[in-house]
Amino acid sequence: MTSLEVRFPLSSVSSASPLSVDRLLAEVSEEPVDGRLVVGDERVRDFLVAFSRRLLKPDLARRHPELGSLGFFLRKAELARAVERLGDRPGSRRSPRGLVLHFPPANVDTIFVYSWALSALAGNHNIVRVSARSAGAAETVLEALNDVLADAHPAIAQTQRMITYDRDEATTAALIGACDLRVLWGGDASVNALRQHPVRPLTRDLAFPDRSSFATISVPGWQAATPAQRRAAADGFANDLYWFDQAACSSPRDLFWVGDAAAAQVARTEFADLLAEVVAQRGWVVDPAMAVEKYVSTYGLAATGAATRVAFAGNAVANVELSGLDDLQRHWLGAGTICHITIGSLAELAPAIQRKDQTLSQFGFTMPELDDFVTTLAGRGIDRIVPFGQALTFAGIWDGFDLLHEFTRIITIQA
Amino acid sequence: MSVFTLAQPDREAQLLPRLTELTERHRARGAAYANILAAIGHGPGRTYADTTELPWLPVRLFKTHELKSIPDDEVFKVLTSSGTTGDVSRIYLDKEAAAAQTRMLGQTLQAVLGPKRLPMLVIDTTAIIKNRRSFSARGAGVLGMITFGRDHVWALDEDSKPDLEAVRGFLAKHGDKPFLIFGFTFMVWLYLYELARDHGLDLSNGVLVHSGGWKKLVDQQVDNAEFRRAFQADTGLTRIHNFYGMVEQIGVVYLEGPDGNSLYCPDFADIVIRDPETWEPLPPGKPGLVEVISTLPESYPGHVLLTEDLGVINGIDDGAWPGKHFSILGRLPRAEARGCSDTFVGAAA
Numbered sequence: 133m134t135s136l137e138v139r140f141p142l143s144s145v146s147s148a149s150p151l152s153v154d155r156l157l158a159e160v161s162e163e164p165v166d167g168r169l170v171v172g173d174e175r176v177r178d179f180l181v182a183f184s185r186r187l188l189k190p191d192l193a194r195r196h197p198e199l200g201s202l203g204f205f206l207r208k209a210e211l212a213r214a215v216e217r218l219g220d221r222p223g224s225r226r227s228p229r230g231l232v233l234h235f236p237p238a239n240v241d242t243i244f245v246y247s248w249a250l251s252a253l254a255g256n257h258n259i260v261r262v263s264a265r266s267a268g269a270a271e272t273v274l275e276a277l278n279d280v281l282a283d284a285h286p287a288i289a290q291t292q293r294m295i296t297y298d299r300d301e302a303t304t305a306a307l308i309g310a311c312d313l314r315v316l317w318g319g320d321a322s323v324n325a326l327r328q329h330p331v332r333p334l335t336r337d338l339a340f341p342d343r344s345s346f347a348t349i350s351v352p353g354w355q356a357a358t359p360a361q362r363r364a365a366a367d368g369f370a371n372d373l374y375w376f377d378q379a380a381c382s383s384p385r386d387l388f389w390v391g392d393a394a395a396a397q398v399a400r401t402e403f404a405d406l407l408a409e410v411v412a413q414r415g416w417v418v419d420p421a422m423a424v425e426k427y428v429s430t431y432g433l434a435a436t437g438a439a440t441r442v443a444f445a446g447n448a449v450a451n452v453e454l455s456g457l458d459d460l461q462r463h464w465l466g467a468g469t470i471c472h473i474t475i476g477s478l479a480e481l482a483p484a485i486q487r488k489d490q491t492l493s494q495f496g497f498t499m500p501e502l503d504d505f506v507t508t509l510a511g512r513g514i515d516r517i518v519p520f521g522q523a524l525t526f527a528g529i530w531d532g533f534d535l536l537h538e539f540t541r542i543i544t545i546q547a
Numbered sequence: 548m549s550v551f552t553l554a555q556p557d558r559e560a561q562l563l564p565r566l567t568e569l570t571e572r573h574r575a576r577g578a579a580y581a582n583i584l585a586a587i588g589h590g591p592g593r594t595y596a597d598t599t600e601l602p603w604l605p606v607r608l609f610k611t612h613e614l615k616s617i618p619d620d621e622v623f624k625v626l627t628s629s630g631t632t633g634d635v636s637r638i639y640l641d642k643e644a645a646a647a648q649t650r651m652l653g654q655t656l657q658a659v660l661g662p663k664r665l666p667m668l669v670i671d672t673t674a675i676i677k678n679r680r681s682f683s684a685r686g687a688g689v690l691g692m693i694t695f696g697r698d699h700v701w702a703l704d705e706d707s708k709p710d711l712e713a714v715r716g717f718l719a720k721h722g723d724k725p726f727l728i729f730g731f732t733f734m735v736w737l738y739l740y741e742l743a744r745d746h747g748l749d750l751s752n753g754v755l756v757h758s759g760g761w762k763k764l765v766d767q768q769v770d771n772a773e774f775r776r777a778f779q780a781d782t783g784l785t786r787i788h789n790f791y792g793m794v795e796q797i798g799v800v801y802l803e804g805p806d807g808n809s810l811y812c813p814d815f816a817d818i819v820i821r822d823p824e825t826w827e828p829l830p831p832g833k834p835g836l837v838e839v840i841s842t843l844p845e846s847y848p849g850h851v852l853l854t855e856d857l858g859v860i861n862g863i864d865d866g867a868w869p870g871k872h873f874s875i876l877g878r879l880p881r882a883e884a885r886g887c888s889d890t891f892v893g894a895a896a
Binding site: 421423424427432439440442 | 578579580582583585586587588604605607608611612614823824836853855879880881882
């Protein structure tokens with residue numbers, strides 16, 4: 133069996149190396165100093181708050197803006213609100229699940245921290261498998277966690293582990309066989325592969341597999357918007373589009389223009405100009421390899437007839453006109469590829485939505501319009517509807533799950 | 548009769564009407580190609596003032612889509628190439644196209660081999676064509692060349708070890724007159740060069756034709772210049788012709804000229820180097836992406852292709868042969884998404 137590299141805590145209670153999986157499981161399951169962890173445990177809160185402060189320090193936030201969002205997410209008041217939202221009350225109490233095992237995606241640097249932090253806040257013992265390929269922000273996160281550990285209660289180091297190990301079935305099986313909840317992020321194939329390993333009878337799964345996401349603009353909403361609002365919309369959309377090279381689950385692939393076709397055409401032209409300005413202003417460039425990727429994928433859409441028009445605005449933006457709602461694109465087509473389609477109403481869109489579809493980022497719709505859309509969807513798909521610019525903003529409710537709820541169980545009490 | 552005769556202005560004047568005709572032909576005979584042209588704004592009957600205005604297809608499209616201009620029942624041969632990522636180009640040829648590609652390849656190689664078939668030393672092992680299951684791009688490449696030689700001898704045994712006796716036997720029999728040596732660049736360097744140097748083999752009557760790129764030799768710090776210098780100094784081999792080609796443009800090889808520096812285009816082909824930001828054609832000396840042009844593809848729309856190779860034009864009508872002459876500088880890396888749907892291979896283990 134392969135040996136494990138502990139990335140956090142670095143000053144592990146056991147400095148024995150190499151660490152075996154059995155040893156790791158034994159260590160992490162020990163009862164911590166000052167008693168077992170509880171939901172909203174003060175020791176965990178203190179640690180997360182210290183970590184949040186570290187992340188919000190200007191040097192760090194400048195280097196990795198996404199860590200700023202994470203720091204914000206973990207502020208003291210936010211944590212208190214999250215715990216409060218769990219709604220412990222007489223007769224209904226929340227309890228930690230036990231040992232939670234996290235398999236985060238390899239390439240999105242910071243998502244494992246959200247998943248882990250909420251699970252820790254829920255009072256769980258956690259093992260997070262950090263990819264050996266992790267880089268950049270993930271390394272910074274691990275450094276920051278280890279930095280703030282010095283002042284933390286020893287229970288943190290005792291109950292929380294972030295580890296890296298080489299591809300090894302036996303290790304994965306042993307970890308999975310010991311956990312009370314496994315959190316699986318990644319592509320469908322990796323989620324399914326991890327699911328092949330048996331769990332204990334009471335163990336639950338929380339899976340975040342491949343998802344697809346869209347954006348939509350209300351044409352009347354666009355017409356009613358001020359120039360400043362329109363510019364802000366283009367700006368927000370650009371963020372949603374280019375963050376993670378448009379390859380995140382929440383990155384929009386298609387853009388629906390909802391309204392009168394002629395008016396949509398006018399709005400589209402203006403939007404395209406604004407988007408080009410934003411992209412130019414930020415100095416975003418798409419490298420030649422990515423540009424070629426986009427030519428291959430968009431010409432491919434044209435070849436099959438899924439696209440009726442392919443037009444590049446420099447390497448940064450590829451505008452694709454889709455033939456119809458049957459040709460919605462859910463796969464990655466290269467950073468900065470927008471598949472446009474004009475439809476009369478959101479209701480027309482509903483039948484094309486699938487369970488796999490996650491985020492709809494929108495501009496210019498009213499709350500009742502969006503609410504009606506959800507009614508029309510009747511459960512087909514879509515887990516979140518957010519304004520432009522927030523497609524990739526992580527929240528405690530993700531993929532339709534309230535994570536803190538998932539990380540706890542309910543004990544009902546009747547006297 | 549050489550196929551390296553056309554100066555650049557004459558070449559473009561001859562190619563342009565033929566390429567425009569091919570664009571129309573493929574549009575009329577292939578829905579996928581017609582759809583692409585329509586989507587990128589190249590309508591029927593459009594005229595082009597210059598070959599650089601012709602619409603190109605990204606070469607990888609042949610890995611992701613079926614692009615052909617012949618009906619299924621006329622498909623005589625499907626050529627495939629394995630890419631580094633495992634996906635495969637599929638190139639459809641009818642009988643005529645298959646014959647044409649061999650004929651034109653033959654005519655091109657005649658420029659350096661002469662009109663008669665020469666005894667041929669293959670720097671490879673018969674194993675790569677015997678084992679059908681592992682039949683590789685390398686195997687296909689060797690098979691494609693083998694028709695241009697005779698009395699073949701394989702320089703490696705079945706275990707891919709250099710077969711000194713076989714090579715010695717070949718040289719004893721044919722070494723006093725011109726003979727053909729063929730192999731992939733890295734194989735030729737790893738197996739033939741050292742063998743010949745260490746055993747004092749005389750290759751001075753050889754004509755070496757090789758291809759495959761320098762990537763595998765980067766570690767050994769061998770480039771084209773060092774390759775040529777070493778062979779000449781240690782084995783007497785001076786007639787060395789690298790070539791550049793791809794299955795998607797079958798029948799065309801861009802052949803290193805007698806001056807030994809540059810690749811030249813046969814008369815039925817041309818290249819354009821494009822700026823990967825503006826996609827405008829670049830003048831000599833400016834590196835960019837290589838677009839390959841040829842009038843051979845009649846059965847599939849491969850007459851104007853944007854490759855993922857980086858190259859530079861070294862000169863126009865000022866080299867050993869007429870036309871543009873160029874060098875290949877390397878390959879564009881494959882773009883990678885860093886999204887969360889990326890498979891976590893390690894964890895899936």
